[in-house]
Amino acid sequence: MNYKTKKLITIGIVCEMTGLSERQIRYYEERKLIFPERTKGGTRKYSFNDIESLMDIAEKMDDGMQTFEIKQLHNKNKASAREEMIKGQINARFGQNRAPLDQSDKRL
């Protein structure tokens, strides 16, 4: 929603910032690791977050990881994040340190 998520940057700039080749960047898209948008003409547009993702991907590739492993890892991280959020919500309602219930709930 802020500047980092807006897809505005062309692939040439992304190459400069990440040190990756166009070929690499397009391939990572093909492997569903990044999701640029397109102009009406079909030119790819990336966000700052995409650039950060690509730098992270580049590092993992250097470490010998494969694209599908990187995708799995990313999906697991998303799953964990969801889980933590749910835990947080449960805790807010039923945990030890929950806020006192509203009076309207004590109607019995």
Place this chain on the structure above:
Amino acid sequence: MNYKTKKLITIGIVCEMTGLSERQIRYYEERKLIFPERTKGGTRKYSFNDIESLMDIAEKMDDGMQTFEIKQLHNKNKASAREEMIKGQINARFGQNRAPLDQSDKRL
């Protein structure tokens, strides 16, 4: 120094975001209201701050202001900012609420 100041965005995207034409954007550059950078090939690159400036410029143009007036106004604002900063520095040294001087200054 942060995302908003990085010059990465091509003129087509800037047109979309500001509603201005390429002609207008280049003209405002000619009149020294904005200062895009260039790729090696010569393509202009703009920052988020440039886009915000352009939206401000567009509004002032709508109000009937001329480019040189907008530039003057901008320069005055810069001058005021400098003045305020200097005032602040003077106040920090000689004002009522200044911090006590360092011992090393009391050598007489």
Place this chain on the structure above:
DNA sequence: CGTGTAAGGAATTCTGACACG
């Protein structure tokens, strides 16, 4: 699997000029 490259075309941007008002 991940990446380089040559190929051909399409989208994007550039400059300098003419036009209007």
Place this chain on the structure above:
DNA sequence: CGTGTAAGGAATTCTGACACG
């Protein structure tokens, strides 16, 4: 003054394919 536009060229990006390992 501020902006539109047609013109021609140059830079940028795109896709699909072949190659190597």
